[in-house]
Amino acid sequence: MTASLDIVFAALADPTRRAILAMLLEDDMAVTDVAEPFKMSLAGISKHLAVLSEAGLVSRERRGRVIWCKLEPDALKAASVWMQGFGQFEAIDLDDFERFLATELSDPETVEPPQV
């Protein structure tokens, strides 16, 4: 069920979608709640979620009226392995990551992101 690198990288190439992934890192969310912090229409967010789902990065499960979105980090593994082959980057530094998230989210370029 592993989506191709094409699709995974393409999914990651959009700041709105990366922001969504970062939100889902915190917790599972309903579509409406995912959409709330963005200026974009709900349908727009729904389409982004479809792209993320297509890439295997997010799964969606209907529970009653609400569809719950869940991060699927394993879908990143193939892409991660591919990238690690270049450069031999040092071991993961979670602080680096936090800093990065913060940077991207507070960046003016960024598309109305939720503050983590």
Next chain:
Amino acid sequence: MTASLDIVFAALADPTRRAILAMLLEDDMAVTDVAEPFKMSLAGISKHLAVLSEAGLVSRERRGRVIWCKLEPDALKAASVWMQGFGQFEAIDLDDFERFLATELSDPETVEPPQV
């Protein structure tokens, strides 16, 4: 000079461009030589190299008539850090990487790739 994650991920989302990066992992190459294994026109490859260059993943240096293309693995670091924040993937396994390269390159979907 670090290109945005948008641009880096977008650059990685194309199999031709990933194949080029894999080739440059071996050694620096002239544009014509990069283009040689592909069915695509030289101009097409030139455009791909421009995208990779824009993303900071490849640098180009003119020496005489020939422009030498060089892999710049550091440009992947930001993207790598971002990805590592999800999932906590285990330490880099170079064998995994080799296998992956081979898989992608031998995949029918792939765009006439050079065998590594």
Next chain:
DNA sequence: CCCATATTCAACCATCCGGTTGACGATCAG
């Protein structure tokens, strides 16, 4: 049953993307 809520679908639009071809600018070889 009826209505409100949650989400997607469908059509549409502007823009970007990957590819082509043909002309052009540089540089080396004779």
Next chain:
DNA sequence: CTGATCGTCAACCGGATGGTTGAATATGGG
């Protein structure tokens, strides 16, 4: 100088992408 080689530029094309709005499809609540 002339000609071949290396590479990019410009214009063009079809198809994908990111967004919109408005209608349609669940589902749950009174």
